[in-house]
Amino acid sequence: MIKLEPEILQAVEKPARYTGHELNAVHKDWDEVDCHFALAMADTYEVGMSNLGLKILYEVLNNRQDTACERVYAPWTDMEAIMRERSIPLFSLESFTEIKKFDFLGFTLQYEMIYSNILNMLDLAGIPIWTKDRSDVDPFIVGGGPTVYNTEPIADFFDFFILGEGEEVISEVAKTFVKWKREGKPGGRKGFLKEVAKLEGIYVPSFYNVKYNEKGYFSSIEPKEPEARAKIYKRVIKDLDSVHFVEKPVMPYIGIVHDRIMLELFRGCTRGCRFCQAGTSYRPIRERSREYLRELARKLVDSSGYNEMSLTSLSSADYSCLGELVDDLFADFEGEKVSFSLPSLRIDSFSIDLAHKMQQVRKSGLTFAPEAGTQRLRDVINKGVTEENLMTAVEAAFKQGWKQVKLYFMMGLPTETDEDIVGIARLAEKVARKYKEVKGKWGVTVTISVSCFVPKPHTPFQWFGQLPKDEFERRQRLLKDSITERAVKFHYHDARVSVLEGAISRGDRRISQVIYQAWKDGAKFDGWTDLFKEDVWHEAFRKCGIDMKEYSERTRDFDEPLPWEHTTPGVSKDFLKREWNKAVAEQLTEDCRRGKCSGCGVCPSLKVDIVDWKRKEGEVKANV
């Protein structure tokens, strides 16, 4: 058991990050269970504690009699320095046990820029960084989460990955482990990996041979163990009402990023935005029932004491019974002073009315995501939103009293020209002027937040070469100079980080060497702008003899094998190609939620169906 002296805790920022004992945390007797699972996020306590997936898995694992699940997050740099100086190993927040003693250490892979932190945590735990160096005394290192659809850049650091939704499979993993352990651990470490590889959705990277061609490009990946599948499909929950959702969230003593209840209405989004990886990787749409959500909301308010609830999903306003659900919740919590919010709004007046209803008096800002500045480019990315939609929505919002609007855009999308960039400024200005028109005076703030587009695996833009950093920066300046209205404020992302993300997210196994080198040379918390060390990363690529631009800027051939195709969310390459062709032809694709199936392949290949409580039965059937 790790005990931290007062002088350590007095010396660090936010010591309660490291002291545990939260309400609803689960404490089990270490010797009473067979399987010890540490769930980790390679980011701060405040970020990690806000992650919904971890909350769910924590409860799923702890609901098993044979398993104890505990939490661990990345210590902040001040704490890390002390831990290194005093040789304090990374520990869990429940029993303060050394992480190295656990059977599993599972990381949620939220974004590429936390990879260096993962290595840092392994190192702080005293666990060998490379999979090949681990022995029977080390935990199995597991990864799952959004970036799992290209795990090759970190494949050599992990024992196995879980693809897709984890509620069912994580329990299968624990069960497999307990069985293997009780049988006397036949075959040792590899013996267990062979067993776990048999489960659907599990990818054991060390069971494959990777080949590269004479040009140095990835050419193939093939199983070398009989248990390994040639292609691994994600796991998907067919009926979300049938699996466990958070009921007793661990309650932090200090403020965290999302310090409220998160009620997940549904999974999947089939609006079909062509840049969006979440859109392809969480398909199809599956809604929880209104009754179940009501029940969950009650349990969560009672067990947490929170007075704020966010109705989360990829596009919450699309929940088929949203109006009714909100009415139910208002009735259920009348007099309890619970406030509800939607994390993102659809660009239409239904959403505005709903938001108005939810935020009776307090009118914080509204957020919309037109994503591109011109209709042409919005058609390219299949963002089915017109300027008129936006104007109608903001008009309704201004009439209801909102004074702050935030608009999200992307820069560097395929086919983008300077005209599209200037279009962002024009659109924002029109929104600002709409306010004047409605209210007869100025007084609005329109904030445009522009990120740098990073092409992602398993999207229609997966072949597209990302813009060079300098070009992003030129376009940022162009946009800045194009804004003439004082009411428009401009925020943009750090292009240096986006191009690195671009290289890593479409990387192959050789990138692990670069990540390792960068971490060795001091990279950590790369997602935190003030800690991001651009030079270290560039130097790491150079030291490894790898050209970063080959990964970020090179446009891939359609028929070129891609290093992530064997780990798939189920969307077919044909569909992605079709969508690319439609993109350049500026043609739209319908949302399959209510419209016709666009044949992405997910439903037939995963044997799953859309669950939308208001879709007319039999209207849509997936193209098999």
Added chain:
Amino acid sequence: MYKYRAQLTKGDEIRYISHLDYAGVMERAIRRAKLPAAYTEGFNPHLKMSFASPLSLGVTSDAEYMDFELTKPLCQPEIFDKLSAALPPGIRLIKLKPVKEPKPCEGKKHKALMAEVEQGIYEVVAPLTGDWDEAVKAVAAYNAASEVNYHRVTPKKTRDIEVKQYMLEPVKIGMSGDWVKLTMNISITQTGSIKPVEILELLHNEYGLPVALGRALINRSKLMGQGKDLIDLV
């Protein structure tokens, strides 16, 4: 409105949470307890609750006081049990009393909880690193001094504080195992006070008290007004 005063602890588990976080934790506990709590008006309603003197980060307490209001009068045992059951690890409810507001004819209302605080008693324990005699001498010298200055540095300003004006009694020293135990009785005024950790620092740095400062633990054992525990003022 029906007002109650609670005496609570801040245990070792939550030693390192701030005063503001402690208030947030209590607000959620009252909500979990399903008490008919009274809220402030406005866009962002908050529970009507107030606290006595804030505790420094790292200090535990047996004497945290909170006043809160309910919209219905419930009997004391019911509130006590419901609130106790809803508290997180690290907080215990020791006592609970209704605050009897005097009738208007009886004169002035209760002072705000914060304003009632006049005195705090703290226990400080720290491992002894030298001679016991030396320790006793150091404390005696401090107690004998007529004036002691503490140089307080905060991000905003630095200033010298005369400490002895806040000492209601001489610092007492005792022993438990290898640990020194100091008892400090400190006056808390509207215009200022001195923190036990600051006295400990002075004892160590200026008077040579041989203890391991970095391992010292501080606990507030009492918080008083008019010579009584705050819970007995209602």
